[in-house]
Amino acid sequence: MKLATYKDGSRDGQLLVVSRDLSQAHYATGIAQRMQQVLDDWNFLAPQLEDLYATLNQGKARHAFPFDVTQCMAPLPRAFQYASALGGANHLDLLYPELTGLEAPLLYQGYGHLQGASDKALFADDGATAISDTDPGIDFEAGLAVITGDVPAGAPPEQALDGVRLLTLTNGWTLRQRLAEERARGLGFVQAKPAVAFSPVAVTPDELGESWTGGRAHLTLQTTWNGRTVGLCDAGDAMELSFGQLIAGLGATRRVRVGSIVASGALSNRAVEADGRWDWPKGYGCIAEKRAMETRLDGQPATAYLKFGDRLRIEMKGRDGLSVFGAIEQQVAPRAA
């Protein structure tokens, strides 16, 4: 099934069931108000939502209305845990060669207040925290995330994977200059990572059919930047570690509790060799990757980071050609006064 959260003036929003083709929606009011509530009581509430989803898909839901992605908050607007892998295999190859080959998952902890798919990506721009659009290296990171149920501490990857309740797309906004500074300190990323943006819709893994296998989503993650396609990535191949392995890594010394979000980080496919030259025919999952590719090929980066006004679009289509999650469509903007 497909779930979303509409803006209603509250901090947690209002839970919706969305039709498979994303055309229609229905408030889940009679079943649950908030996404966290469903996650907390999944075994009881999810079947009721599945029934509503079936009715909606059959066109028989009595109070259905057209689904409007611009009304969406993140599917889970406030999360009690957000952790992300540093990125897929190609991301590590290009940007963190010193960290490749380690067995432990490369996870960092993040921020549980999340953006909706159409929210402007806002950056502070005043006083001591000035961010201009040229200075800090504003970058996107296209990826996937899972929202979990309860997973016991020390659970192996197969058991951890059973804890996956929902999948979503992510755009992990990144300030590259601050990331470099924070990386040097070794304490993870704080100022370098503003709120992550999520697709309008979160879906249960069965919505991906056979494309969801081995704890990975074997579908194409499409990224466009100001209308130009820059990434057409096989999101399954891009992940060296499965979501089961990532959740197990997060839970090695503690329980992973219900409503935790575990993200893939930036996803892109590894280089191939053609005519004696390396190439990345499926594009990139963030601009830092593109700049690293350019540096490898030509000795220096050529692509500039994002500017205010730039538009990003991230989407994933199923084998039937339908958008699985709806698109993240954001514009980069300075912070509102």
Add this chain to the structure above:
Amino acid sequence: MKLATYKDGSRDGQLLVVSRDLSQAHYATGIAQRMQQVLDDWNFLAPQLEDLYATLNQGKARHAFPFDVTQCMAPLPRAFQYASALGGANHLDLLYPELTGLEAPLLYQGYGHLQGASDKALFADDGATAISDTDPGIDFEAGLAVITGDVPAGAPPEQALDGVRLLTLTNGWTLRQRLAEERARGLGFVQAKPAVAFSPVAVTPDELGESWTGGRAHLTLQTTWNGRTVGLCDAGDAMELSFGQLIAGLGATRRVRVGSIVASGALSNRAVEADGRWDWPKGYGCIAEKRAMETRLDGQPATAYLKFGDRLRIEMKGRDGLSVFGAIEQQVAPRAA
């Protein structure tokens, strides 16, 4: 006022108002069920809770009952954000000399699922994630934390400090071996930092009277380890940066939203020189500090990390001699099967 959360079988527990001397409590049921609910709607709900608090302190609350700290969860059992400073000035001097002298706050992001004051500190002990009690360096970190309201992105420290709603004590459980490994990777701490423990009670800053000044709590943080006092730290002097500065650092590039927890990390006082030899007369805030002191003085550490069965107690008394927050009293134990 003083607030706590009782276990009631739910994930968020039941909100209590606790009397100033911690002897009596009263359910806040008629006003609010959960701590996050109060934080979300502070200006409306806090005055009602203050009224109940006054009535309770006067001995006139009709359904008051004896307060039992063993029934407490963390005051905010699930938090949408947890960030901690790496530690106080002495902690950095001893353990992170390479990071001292930086202007930016040294913050890392953590885990929003929190322990109660009497919960056993549990560590996974099976399979690939084996933790014995000698191998991983189980350590405590005695400190303080604030729970915030909404703070705008880019707020300066004075404005950020206005966002403090509540204060609590913290015990930041740490696995030193994993911390060293994770520090080398530079992505922050994940497996090295199991759930943080909190004092039974969270208090509004006015409960500290004149001891709350400059964004610091100028009271003595007392730590005992198996009944022996190991820390008697002036928690105000121990913090190089105020809580206002820490919150402002966290919020440099994004809003700090209501219910965020910002912690001090391990607190202890700096060395003094006496008879040509350095000394730390007020003790230590974690065992790693003690081992670093020993190494400075004698060339090697002498104090072992915690063993299963060890007991920790962390408390802070006001100038009137009363316990401000109640004590964190935990025993180190392997993970239950």
